[in-house]
Amino acid sequence: MRMRQYDPMFPSTALVTGGASGIGAAIVDLLRSEGTEVQALDLADGFDVSDTQAWETVGPVEFACLNAGVTTGEQDVSRLSDDAYRRILGANLDGVVFGVRRLAEVMEPGSAIVATASLAGLVPSPADPIYTLTKHAVIGFVRSVAPQLEERGIRINAVAPGFVDTPLIDATPFTAAGFPLLQAQTVAQAVLAAARGSDTGQVWVVQPGREPLAFRFPNVPDPRDASGASVGAPPS
Secondary structure, eight states: OOOOBOOTTOOSEEEEETTTSHHHHHHHHHHHHTTOEEEEEOGGGTOOTTOHHHHTTOOOOSEEEEOOOOOOOOOOGGGOOHHHHHHHHIIIIIHHHHHHHHHHHHOOTTOEEEEEOOGGGTSOOTTOHHHHHHHHHHHHHHHHHHHHHHHTTOEEEEEEEOSBOSTTSOOHHHHHTTOOOBOHHHHHHHHHHHHHBSOOSOEEEEOTTSOOEEOOOOOOOOSBOTTSOBOOSOOO
Protein backbone atom coordinates (compact mmCIF):
# COMPACT_ATOMS: atom_id res chain seq x y z
CA MET A 1 0.00 0.00 0.00
CA ARG A 2 1.58 3.26 -1.13
CA MET A 3 0.63 6.74 -0.10
CA ARG A 4 -1.38 8.60 -2.74
CA GLN A 5 -0.05 12.09 -3.09
CA TYR A 6 -1.81 15.43 -2.72
CA ASP A 7 -0.65 18.67 -4.34
CA PRO A 8 3.16 18.78 -4.03
CA MET A 9 2.85 22.45 -3.00
CA PHE A 10 0.97 21.38 0.15
CA PRO A 11 1.41 22.63 2.82
CA SER A 12 1.93 26.36 2.64
CA THR A 13 1.84 26.75 6.45
CA ALA A 14 2.87 24.30 9.14
CA LEU A 15 3.85 23.82 12.76
CA VAL A 16 6.20 21.24 14.22
CA THR A 17 6.48 20.50 17.93
CA GLY A 18 9.89 19.50 19.18
CA GLY A 19 11.20 21.38 16.18
CA ALA A 20 14.55 22.49 17.61
CA SER A 21 16.46 19.23 17.26
CA GLY A 22 16.46 15.67 15.95
CA ILE A 23 13.53 14.55 13.81
CA GLY A 24 11.66 17.80 14.46
CA ALA A 25 14.50 19.95 13.14
CA ALA A 26 14.77 17.73 10.06
CA ILE A 27 11.03 18.15 9.40
CA VAL A 28 11.31 21.92 9.80
CA ASP A 29 14.28 22.06 7.42
CA LEU A 30 12.53 19.93 4.79
CA LEU A 31 9.35 22.00 4.91
CA ARG A 32 11.23 25.28 4.72
CA SER A 33 13.29 24.00 1.79
CA GLU A 34 9.99 23.57 -0.07
CA GLY A 35 8.84 27.10 0.74
CA THR A 36 6.51 26.31 3.64
CA GLU A 37 6.06 28.88 6.39
CA VAL A 38 6.88 26.85 9.50
CA GLN A 39 6.46 27.48 13.23
CA ALA A 40 8.94 25.40 15.22
CA LEU A 41 7.44 24.97 18.69
CA ASP A 42 9.91 23.67 21.24
CA LEU A 43 10.48 23.72 24.98
CA ALA A 44 13.91 25.21 24.27
CA ASP A 45 12.09 28.27 22.92
CA GLY A 46 9.51 28.40 25.71
CA PHE A 47 6.65 26.34 24.21
CA ASP A 48 5.57 23.54 26.55
CA VAL A 49 3.37 21.06 24.69
CA SER A 50 1.89 19.85 28.00
CA ASP A 51 0.59 23.37 28.79
CA THR A 52 -3.00 23.85 27.68
CA GLN A 53 -2.62 27.63 27.80
CA ALA A 54 0.27 27.47 25.35
CA TRP A 55 -1.93 25.63 22.87
CA GLU A 56 -4.56 28.38 23.10
CA THR A 57 -2.09 30.68 21.31
CA VAL A 58 -1.86 28.36 18.29
CA GLY A 59 -3.78 29.34 15.18
CA PRO A 60 -4.71 27.46 12.03
CA VAL A 61 -2.10 25.89 9.77
CA GLU A 62 -2.45 23.52 6.84
CA PHE A 63 -0.20 20.90 8.42
CA ALA A 64 0.89 20.08 11.96
CA CYS A 65 3.45 17.51 13.03
CA LEU A 66 3.07 16.60 16.70
CA ASN A 67 6.60 15.37 17.18
CA ALA A 68 7.81 16.44 20.64
CA GLY A 69 8.94 13.51 22.72
CA VAL A 70 11.34 12.34 25.41
CA THR A 71 12.47 9.06 26.96
CA THR A 72 12.84 8.12 30.61
CA GLY A 73 16.16 6.36 30.08
CA GLU A 74 15.04 3.87 32.74
CA GLN A 75 14.62 0.16 32.12
CA ASP A 76 13.84 -0.83 35.71
CA VAL A 77 10.29 0.30 36.47
CA SER A 78 10.96 -0.01 40.22
CA ARG A 79 13.47 2.83 39.85
CA LEU A 80 11.25 5.10 37.78
CA SER A 81 10.89 8.48 39.47
CA ASP A 82 7.61 10.38 39.68
CA ASP A 83 9.19 13.34 37.90
CA ALA A 84 10.42 11.22 34.99
CA TYR A 85 7.02 9.59 34.64
CA ARG A 86 5.10 12.90 34.66
CA ARG A 87 7.61 14.48 32.27
CA ILE A 88 7.25 11.76 29.62
CA LEU A 89 3.45 11.74 29.87
CA GLY A 90 3.43 15.51 29.41
CA ALA A 91 5.65 15.50 26.34
CA ASN A 92 4.64 12.29 24.61
CA LEU A 93 0.90 12.12 25.39
CA ASP A 94 -0.38 15.53 26.50
CA GLY A 95 1.52 17.13 23.63
CA VAL A 96 -0.41 15.00 21.14
CA VAL A 97 -3.84 15.10 22.80
CA PHE A 98 -3.80 18.81 23.59
CA GLY A 99 -2.39 19.54 20.14
CA VAL A 100 -5.09 17.56 18.34
CA ARG A 101 -7.79 19.11 20.52
CA ARG A 102 -6.71 22.63 19.60
CA LEU A 103 -6.09 21.86 15.94
CA ALA A 104 -9.51 20.25 15.60
CA GLU A 105 -10.94 23.64 16.61
CA VAL A 106 -8.90 25.86 14.29
CA MET A 107 -7.83 23.83 11.24
CA GLU A 108 -9.66 24.20 7.94
CA PRO A 109 -10.94 21.23 5.90
CA GLY A 110 -8.15 19.77 3.80
CA SER A 111 -5.59 20.12 6.58
CA ALA A 112 -3.46 17.28 7.93
CA ILE A 113 -1.88 16.17 11.20
CA VAL A 114 0.94 13.65 11.61
CA ALA A 115 2.01 12.37 15.04
CA THR A 116 5.47 10.95 15.55
CA ALA A 117 5.06 7.58 17.22
CA SER A 118 7.69 4.83 17.15
CA LEU A 119 8.20 1.18 16.32
CA ALA A 120 8.05 0.89 20.12
CA GLY A 121 4.36 1.70 19.75
CA LEU A 122 3.81 -1.52 17.82
CA VAL A 123 6.14 -3.99 19.52
CA PRO A 124 7.50 -4.45 23.06
CA SER A 125 10.59 -2.38 23.89
CA PRO A 126 11.85 -3.53 27.31
CA ALA A 127 14.68 -0.98 27.35
CA ASP A 128 12.18 1.77 28.27
CA PRO A 129 8.72 0.41 29.15
CA ILE A 130 7.21 3.84 29.83
CA TYR A 131 8.34 5.27 26.51
CA THR A 132 6.80 2.17 24.93
CA LEU A 133 3.56 2.80 26.84
CA THR A 134 3.31 6.35 25.53
CA LYS A 135 3.92 5.38 21.91
CA HIS A 136 1.32 2.60 22.05
CA ALA A 137 -1.07 5.23 23.38
CA VAL A 138 -0.26 7.68 20.58
CA ILE A 139 -1.00 5.04 17.96
CA GLY A 140 -4.26 4.04 19.63
CA PHE A 141 -5.33 7.67 19.89
CA VAL A 142 -4.52 8.49 16.26
CA ARG A 143 -6.45 5.50 14.97
CA SER A 144 -9.42 6.22 17.24
CA VAL A 145 -9.72 9.96 16.64
CA ALA A 146 -9.31 9.74 12.85
CA PRO A 147 -13.02 9.18 12.02
CA GLN A 148 -14.23 12.28 13.87
CA LEU A 149 -11.48 14.44 12.39
CA GLU A 150 -12.34 13.11 8.95
CA GLU A 151 -15.86 14.48 9.45
CA ARG A 152 -14.21 17.89 9.80
CA GLY A 153 -12.14 17.32 6.66
CA ILE A 154 -8.90 16.83 8.64
CA ARG A 155 -6.63 13.83 8.05
CA ILE A 156 -4.48 12.39 10.85
CA ASN A 157 -1.82 9.70 10.60
CA ALA A 158 1.19 8.52 12.57
CA VAL A 159 4.70 7.54 11.59
CA ALA A 160 6.45 4.78 13.51
CA PRO A 161 10.18 4.92 12.85
CA GLY A 162 12.67 2.38 14.11
CA PHE A 163 15.86 3.52 15.82
CA VAL A 164 16.84 7.00 14.63
CA ASP A 165 20.24 8.62 14.97
CA THR A 166 19.20 11.53 17.21
CA PRO A 167 20.30 12.90 20.61
CA LEU A 168 17.60 10.70 22.25
CA ILE A 169 19.73 7.58 21.83
CA ASP A 170 23.36 6.54 22.17
CA ALA A 171 24.34 5.42 18.68
CA THR A 172 27.54 3.70 19.81
CA PRO A 173 26.09 0.23 20.56
CA PHE A 174 24.22 0.22 17.24
CA THR A 175 27.20 1.19 15.12
CA ALA A 176 29.44 -1.26 16.97
CA ALA A 177 27.00 -4.07 16.17
CA GLY A 178 26.63 -2.98 12.55
CA PHE A 179 22.95 -2.17 13.12
CA PRO A 180 21.71 0.48 10.67
CA LEU A 181 20.11 3.58 12.14
CA LEU A 182 17.58 5.75 10.41
CA GLN A 183 18.57 9.30 9.62
CA ALA A 184 16.24 12.06 10.79
CA GLN A 185 15.92 13.29 7.21
CA THR A 186 14.47 9.93 6.14
CA VAL A 187 11.80 10.18 8.83
CA ALA A 188 11.06 13.76 7.80
CA GLN A 189 10.42 12.63 4.24
CA ALA A 190 8.02 9.94 5.50
CA VAL A 191 6.19 12.52 7.63
CA LEU A 192 5.70 14.81 4.64
CA ALA A 193 4.52 11.91 2.48
CA ALA A 194 1.98 10.97 5.14
CA ALA A 195 0.82 14.60 5.29
CA ARG A 196 0.31 14.68 1.53
CA GLY A 197 -1.37 11.30 1.30
CA SER A 198 -5.13 10.93 1.13
CA ASP A 199 -5.31 8.22 3.80
CA THR A 200 -6.25 8.84 7.41
CA GLY A 201 -5.93 6.78 10.57
CA GLN A 202 -2.87 4.97 9.21
CA VAL A 203 0.40 4.13 10.97
CA TRP A 204 3.38 4.27 8.63
CA VAL A 205 6.35 2.12 9.66
CA VAL A 206 9.71 3.61 8.68
CA GLN A 207 12.78 1.38 8.56
CA PRO A 208 16.24 1.82 6.98
CA GLY A 209 16.36 0.98 3.29
CA ARG A 210 12.59 0.49 2.92
CA GLU A 211 9.68 2.54 1.68
CA PRO A 212 7.22 3.63 4.40
CA LEU A 213 4.73 0.82 4.94
CA ALA A 214 1.20 1.05 6.32
CA PHE A 215 1.06 -1.34 9.27
CA ARG A 216 -1.60 -4.01 8.91
CA PHE A 217 -3.11 -4.49 12.34
CA PRO A 218 -4.24 -8.04 13.11
CA ASN A 219 -7.97 -8.60 13.43
CA VAL A 220 -9.37 -9.18 16.90
CA PRO A 221 -11.60 -12.30 17.05
CA ASP A 222 -15.33 -11.66 17.25
CA PRO A 223 -17.06 -12.61 20.53
CA ARG A 224 -18.45 -15.89 19.20
CA ASP A 225 -18.75 -19.33 20.70
CA ALA A 226 -17.29 -22.52 19.21
CA SER A 227 -20.32 -22.96 16.93
CA GLY A 228 -19.80 -19.52 15.41
CA ALA A 229 -22.88 -17.99 17.03
CA SER A 230 -22.46 -14.54 18.53
CA VAL A 231 -22.23 -14.55 22.30
CA GLY A 232 -22.84 -10.84 22.68
CA ALA A 233 -20.83 -8.25 24.54
CA PRO A 234 -18.72 -9.29 27.54
CA PRO A 235 -20.17 -8.53 30.97
CA SER A 236 -19.30 -5.12 32.40
